[in-house]
Amino acid sequence: MFSPLLFLLLLLPTAFTFTSMTKPRYTVAVRSSMKADVTVEEGVKMVVGGIAKDDSIPKEMLPGLEHFVTEYLTATTTPSSSTRSVPSAISRISTCLQLGATHGIGPQKFKFKTSHTALRTPEFDYYEFGNEFFRPVVDEERSVVGGRENLKEAMERVKMGENVVFLANHQSEADPQVVSLMLESVGYPTEASQITFLAGHKVTTDPLAIPFSMGRNLLCIHSKKHIDSEPELKDVKQKQNLKTMSSMLEMLKTGGQILWVAPSGGRDRRDPGTGEIPISPFDSKTIDMFRLMARKSKKDCHFYPFSMSSYEVCPPPDGVESGVGERRNVRYGPVGVWVGEETKNEGGLEARHKFCENAEEECDKNYQILRKEIYG
Incomplete structure (x- = not known):
């Protein structure tokens, strides 16, 4: 069946051939016939019109998709953006929707294993797709990378075959791409990849999130915030988490690994009373598990608090939602990361609360510095 979304992609200045472990429905040819001065309003109408005619996309998804398209085209074509081009933005958002339709819904929905390796081929690189999708919404001039000496130390240890775990606060769905763009900007593009x-399960089950997750190395778990959302599946989720921990242990045994984890189990949320965005508390049990796996691996492992500021680029809903398909907001603005001093993995069970407390305090301290440097 011919897709109206495919027809739209045929008009775009940039086109892609989709290949992956699952066979996509469409192959997109290269063609340039969209006028250069197309407006955001025309672009939204064009993309949304194609979506509405595509029978493969559930009608209940249309309002949310229209909002996402409008937000993205507006954010990436702001006068401040260094990559201001409506046709290019239309190309990126249309590719995103096409990948979501191919891999996020229906019989070809991509299935993630407990351990997933980024899909990167000469035909289509999902990692680069994700980076280039979010690059235009990042104000590079105002973005900040702090704690560079600690970052350098961490990367040198990885080169020596030791493991590094970044204990991070988590602010937006774009955090993996923000990490890559920021590390790339200070000379670590390979390490970032x-x-x-x-x-968590949302980024491996939500139709719009799946294409971006396909481009990342992942260990897939059910977070503590959502493991009880379906009581009848709790045992299954817990077994999957144990399998994931086993996969992580095998990774750590090889050495030279970089892991990024949000011990809070979810994204930071804005305080409606103050308007501030505090980091969510770290969960000591999550950190205990990583410390245990590090010891079992018999490899040196170093823990670095990793502060992130990315909330404004993709603001999450105010409350925690158990399902998928949340309303996506996109803004143009600065982001930042800050690598704190290593939290020493010393002591046994008696030291676990102190370790978690120290890591969270270092992350929060640098987060406050980061926000001040970005916003003044």
Whole structure:
């Protein structure tokens, strides 16, 4: 069946051939016939019109998709953006929707294993797709990378075959791409692509999130915030988490690994009373598990608090939602990361609360510095 979304993609200045472990429905040819001065309003109408005619996309998804398209085209074509081009933005958002339709819904929905390796081929690189999708919404001039000496130390240890775990606060769905763009900006593009992210179930089941997750090295788990959302599946989720921990242990045994984990189990949320965005508390049990796996691996492992500021680029909903398909907001603005001093993995069970407390305090301290440097 011919897709109206495919027809739209045929008009775009940039086109892609989709290949992956699952066979996509469409192959997109290269063609340039869209006028250069197309407006955001025309672009939204064009993309949304194609979506509405595509029978493969559930009608209940249309309002949310229209909002996402409008937000993205507006954010990436702001006068401040260094890559201001409506046709290019239309190309990126249309590719995103096409990948979501191919891999996020229906019989070809991509299935993630407990351990997933980024899909990167000469035909289509999902890692680069994700980076280039979010690059235009990042104000590079105002963005900040702090704690560079600590970052350098961490990367040198990885080169020596030792393991590094970044204990991070988590602010937006774009965090993996923000990490890559920021590390790339200070000379670590290869290391950024090698990071393995601990991923909750939403980013591996939500149709729009799946294409971006396909481009990342992942360890897939059910976070503590959502493991009880379906009581009848709790046992299954817990067994999957144990399998993921086993996969992580095998990774750590090889050495030279970089892991990124959000011990809070979810994204930071804005305080409606103050308007501030505090980091969510770290969960000591999550950190205990990583410390245990580090010891079992018999490899040196170093823990670095990793502060992130990315909330404004993709603001999450105010409350925690148990399902998928949340309303996506996109803004143009600065982002930042800050690598704190290593939290020493010393002491046994008696030291676990102190370790968690120290890591969270270092992350929060640098987060406050980061926000001040970005916003004044």
